[in-house]
Amino acid sequence: MPKGIGWRIGLIGIFVLLSFLYLTPTLVSKLPSWWSVLPKDKIHLGLDLQGGTHLVLEVDTQKAVEGTLDIVATDLEDTLTGKNLHFKRISRTGSDAVTVVLYEKGTADAVQKLLKDKYPTYEQSPLHDEGGFVALSLRVNEKDAQDRKDKAVQQALETIRNRIDQFGVSEPIIQREGINHIVVQLPGIKDPQRAIELIGRTARLEFKMVREDIPPSAVTIPDDAEIMKEKSVDAATGAVSEVPYVLQKKSLITGDLLTDAQVRIDSQFNQPYVAIDFNSLGAKLFDQVTAANVGKRFAIVLDNNIYSAPVIRERISGGSAQISGNFTEKTASDLAIVLRAGALPAPVKIIQNVTVGPSLGQDSINKGLMAGLIGVVLVVVFMAIYYKLSGMVANVGMVLNVIYLMGALAAMGATLTLPGIAAIVLLIGMSVDSNVLIFERIREELALGKSPKAALDAGYDKAFLTIMDSHITTLITAAVLFQFGTGPVKGFAVSLSLGVIINLFTSLIGTKVTFDLFLHKGTVKNMSI
Amino acid sequence: MQLINKTAIDFIGKRNITFIISGIIVIIGLIGIVQIARNAANMGIDFSGGTSVQLNFAQPVPLEKARALLARNNLGEANLQEIQEGNKLLIKVGKASLMAGNNADTIKEVFKKGFPGNDFVVESSTEIGPSIGDKLKKDTLIAVGVSMLGIIMYIAWRFDFKFGFGAVVSTLHDVMAMIALFYVLDKEINLLFITAVLTIAGYSLTDTVVVFDRIRENLNRNLSGSMESIFNKSINEVLSRTVITSLTTFLAALSLFLFGGEVIHDFALALVSGVVIATYSSIFIASPIVLELERRSERATQQEAQLQKL
Numbered sequence: 001m002p003k004g005i006g007w008r009i010g011l012i013g014i015f016v017l018l019s020f021l022y023l024t025p026t027l028v029s030k031l032p033s034w035w036s037v038l039p040k041d042k043i044h045l046g047l048d049l050q051g052g053t054h055l056v057l058e059v060d061t062q063k064a065v066e067g068t069l070d071i072v073a074t075d076l077e078d079t080l081t082g083k084n085l086h087f088k089r090i091s092r093t094g095s096d097a098v099t100v101v102l103y104e105k106g107t108a109d110a111v112q113k114l115l116k117d118k119y120p121t122y123e124q125s126p127l128h129d130e131g132g133f134v135a136l137s138l139r140v141n142e143k144d145a146q147d148r149k150d151k152a153v154q155q156a157l158e159t160i161r162n163r164i165d166q167f168g169v170s171e172p173i174i175q176r177e178g179i180n181h182i183v184v185q186l187p188g189i190k191d192p193q194r195a196i197e198l199i200g201r202t203a204r205l206e207f208k209m210v211r212e213d214i215p216p217s218a219v220t221i222p223d224d225a226e227i228m229k230e231k232s233v234d235a236a237t238g239a240v241s242e243v244p245y246v247l248q249k250k251s252l253i254t255g256d257l258l259t260d261a262q263v264r265i266d267s268q269f270n271q272p273y274v275a276i277d278f279n280s281l282g283a284k285l286f287d288q289v290t291a292a293n294v295g296k297r298f299a300i301v302l303d304n305n306i307y308s309a310p311v312i313r314e315r316i317s318g319g320s321a322q323i324s325g326n327f328t329e330k331t332a333s334d335l336a337i338v339l340r341a342g343a344l345p346a347p348v349k350i351i352q353n354v355t356v357g358p359s360l361g362q363d364s365i366n367k368g369l370m371a372g373l374i375g376v377v378l379v380v381v382f383m384a385i386y387y388k389l390s391g392m393v394a395n396v397g398m399v400l401n402v403i404y405l406m407g408a409l410a411a412m413g414a415t416l417t418l419p420g421i422a423a424i425v426l427l428i429g430m431s432v433d434s435n436v437l438i439f440e441r442i443r444e445e446l447a448l449g450k451s452p453k454a455a456l457d458a459g460y461d462k463a464f465l466t467i468m469d470s471h472i473t474t475l476i477t478a479a480v481l482f483q484f485g486t487g488p489v490k491g492f493a494v495s496l497s498l499g500v501i502i503n504l505f506t507s508l509i510g511t512k513v514t515f516d517l518f519l520h521k522g523t524v525k526n527m528s529i
Numbered sequence: 530m531q532l533i534n535k536t537a538i539d540f541i542g543k544r545n546i547t548f549i550i551s552g553i554i555v556i557i558g559l560i561g562i563v564q565i566a567r568n569a570a571n572m573g574i575d576f577s578g579g580t581s582v583q584l585n586f587a588q589p590v591p592l593e594k595a596r597a598l599l600a601r602n603n604l605g606e607a608n609l610q611e612i613q614e615g616n617k618l619l620i621k622v623g624k625a626s627l628m629a630g631n632n633a634d635t636i637k638e639v640f641k642k643g644f645p646g647n648d649f650v651v652e653s654s655t656e657i658g659p660s661i662g663d664k665l666k667k668d669t670l671i672a673v674g675v676s677m678l679g680i681i682m683y684i685a686w687r688f689d690f691k692f693g694f695g696a697v698v699s700t701l702h703d704v705m706a707m708i709a710l711f712y713v714l715d716k717e718i719n720l721l722f723i724t725a726v727l728t729i730a731g732y733s734l735t736d737t738v739v740v741f742d743r744i745r746e747n748l749n750r751n752l753s754g755s756m757e758s759i760f761n762k763s764i765n766e767v768l769s770r771t772v773i774t775s776l777t778t779f780l781a782a783l784s785l786f787l788f789g790g791e792v793i794h795d796f797a798l799a800l801v802s803g804v805v806i807a808t809y810s811s812i813f814i815a816s817p818i819v820l821e822l823e824r825r826s827e828r829a830t831q832q833e834a835q836l837q838k839l
Contacts, residue, residue: 048792056661193634351658353633360583360652360792367790375784379777386773419721422785422793426728426800429781433774437739440770466742469687470735476679477731481724484672489724496728 008513019407026410043410046417046491049365051358052187057348059180064152064346065145073098099137108134152345157182160199162341192355202303202347203338205255209248210297216244224249230306233326252289257282261339263332272332273324283319291315368421375425387439389528394435397511401431404502417491427499434507437463452527453519474500533769540764541757544817558705561712573719576666578659579623580632584649586616598643612791669723676727691822696737699815703733706806721796729803736811743767760820775808
């Protein structure tokens with residue numbers, strides 16, 4: 001046997017073994033226990049093949065900054081009141097500042113100093129006049145705002161992950177993309193609409209006092225109050241009615257003081273409600289608030305909708321409360337999930353929603369496999385007829401190509417999409433391309449009267465550059481597609497670029513070694529080509 | 530077996546005809562690009578933003594009835610498409626008529642009420658906000674630009690100017706021709722189409738390179754005869770291989786087109802036509818362009834030589 005054939009055959013064999021080793025987790029539904037040290041990654045099916053929902057959420061990060069500033073404003077109100085510094089108004093102005101309006105210049109110095117100590121990173125404006133009062137503003141600096149936005153996306157991602165985990169979806173993918181986008185993939189989900197509502201809900205829970213001194217029909221309401229509505233659906237007719245309330249803007253207790261939320265069933269009316277438990281701070285606050293406001297109404301507000309506005313009958317200590325409303329069991333359990341998982345730091349908007357039903361996915365797999373199979377048969381038959389035995393060698397090379405490619409995809413834990421299957425089918429055609437180039441060249445050399453062995457070597461040598469050219473240009477586009485593509489297109493790019501590299505190996509080493517094996521003695525007189 | 534035996538077809542001599550044909554195709558392609566830029570072509574919702582819902586009905590749904598139903602529900606702008614097999618209907622609503630709220634749900638409701646007794650399954654639903662579409666458009670433009678640049682740079686490195694120019698022109702020609710085809714057929718311009726175009730752009734070079742390699746080889750061998758005959762001889766020599774390399778890829782793409790199912794039907798169409806176009810252009814566009822350039826430079830050298838004689 002001539003030099004170099006042994007190791008080449010060995011290499012081909014090793015790659016085949018490796019491919020099957022990596023493919024085993026994909027092909028076998030249950031791995032034996034001794035498999036533990038061996039590769040476990042498998043080829044995942046893209047959402048277009050197994051059905052499911054792909055969402056892109058945009059986090060309204062500006063709102064997170066505004067939320068922080070609102071907290072600063074509330075905090076300042078408390079601090080200044082505590083220190084007996086009188087102010088007319090403290091509120092967020094615009095999207096990046098808090099403005100403090102004072103009655104007199106005298107307090108301004110003290111306030112300025114206090115602000116500097118308490119919020120050193122904020123930029124303080126000089127004192128200015130505002131309608132006869134003294135005003136100054138506290139501006140959040142660009143870097144802090146950016147940090148806050150960044151954190152908001154991170155928090156939102158964690159919260160959404162938490163919600164999805166509690167909702168129960170197998171193998172979800174939750175990833176951050178770009179500056180303020182979050183990609184959520186829910187494979188095989190049965191009720192996408194419900195999941196979307198669960199994910200997209202801000203779930204900001206607030207307890208606010210109802211201002212019963214102001215009628216909801218009032219033309220003007222004070223600065224510190226707002227109007228919100230309680231929606232209720234008549235179970236029998238399905239008619240929606242809205243009851244407006246005037247609420248104190250400042251919330252007494254918020255959802256971040258909760259430790260737990262559970263669905264319970266009201267034994268009297270057989271109606272589900274959500275039982276919530278506060279942490280110690282929340283329990284203390286709740287105790288104080290209810291003690292001070294017996295006989296008054298307070299509202300349970302979720303995302304600016306009033307769920308209920310009960311009258312406080314007695315002081316509630318112990319840190320438990322309940323949210324009742326027009327719940328079904330599903331909506332109650334979803335509410336419990338979002339309350340447990342916590343509120344999103346900023347509202348999210350769904351900017352992309354691709355849902356594929358399981359039937360279409362299965363259909364795509366079947367059709368894709370069918371197309372692949374027919375493609376293989378067409379190419380195999382053509383090659384066998386046109387190039388006879390040599391054609392069969394090329395066919396073996398093609399089969400090797402497919403095995404290697406599947407093995408590589410499995411080793412990478414890549415995701416196979418429908419365009420990815422298309423890329424594999426396309427590669428079946430392209431993989432024999434290289435051999436066609438070589439074979440045609442060999443035929444030419446044979447026609448010049450060269451011996452099979454000489455013709456073979458010349459054929460490979462002369463076709464080499466052309467083969468490189470075609471592979472490199474394809475690789476360039478595949479790399480670009482990989483970089484810029486998303487979802488299905490990325491799947492296409494992965495299959496294509498891997499396939500091109502593998503094809504280079506099989507056409508230059510794989511099929512060549514077969515010919516070398518048969519022709520090395522130089523005794524073969526006629527080449528079957 | 531030999532499909533194409535020794536041929537002596539005058540490919541180069543037909544260049545005036547093919548240049549005119551390709552010129553027209555490229556002009557249509559350019560119109561297509563302008564229309565795409567204006568969003569006036571049949572844009573996929575991945576670029577334009579909007580909603581598309583695919584419903585699979587239990588019984589056939591007459592297209593006119595469905596259209597009338599949508600019009601009654603203020604969705605008259607919706608684009609309706611029947612899918613060959615089964616009783617499937619693809620409904621697309623552009624962002625222009627995108628109301629606040631959930632469009633996919635609206636469409637489902639409309640059909641549930643409009644065709645009571647004809648149950649349907651939602652096979653897929655896609656909603657894309659306009660901001661994503663714009664971002665995708667920008668990304669795609671960059672992707673097309675970068676890959677074109679990459680290919681051009683590779684060609685520039687592999688060939689001299691004349692061959693490089695011919696290869697770039699024929700690659701751009703193929704891209705234009707695919708756009709022209711999809712524009713004329715009013716097929717959807719979506720992300721998958723762009724993917725197919727880029728794939729073919731890479732593939733098209735293979736064919737061109739095969740022909741170029743032989744032309745260079747023969748030019749270097751200083752064969753007797755006019756330049757035109759050397760070009761013709763080279764193309765004829767490699768004709769069999771050009772056609773057969775394309776044929777195998779064509780067969781694979783064709784089986785995707787015929788059996789791959791509705792989701793990649795148009796994608797496969799783009800691949801099939803792309804392979805054909807790429808083969809055509811390597812013979813009829815790339816080589817004649819190089820010939821023209823070679824002749825010009827030859828004439829220039831001759832003139833220079835004559836000038837020097839004087």
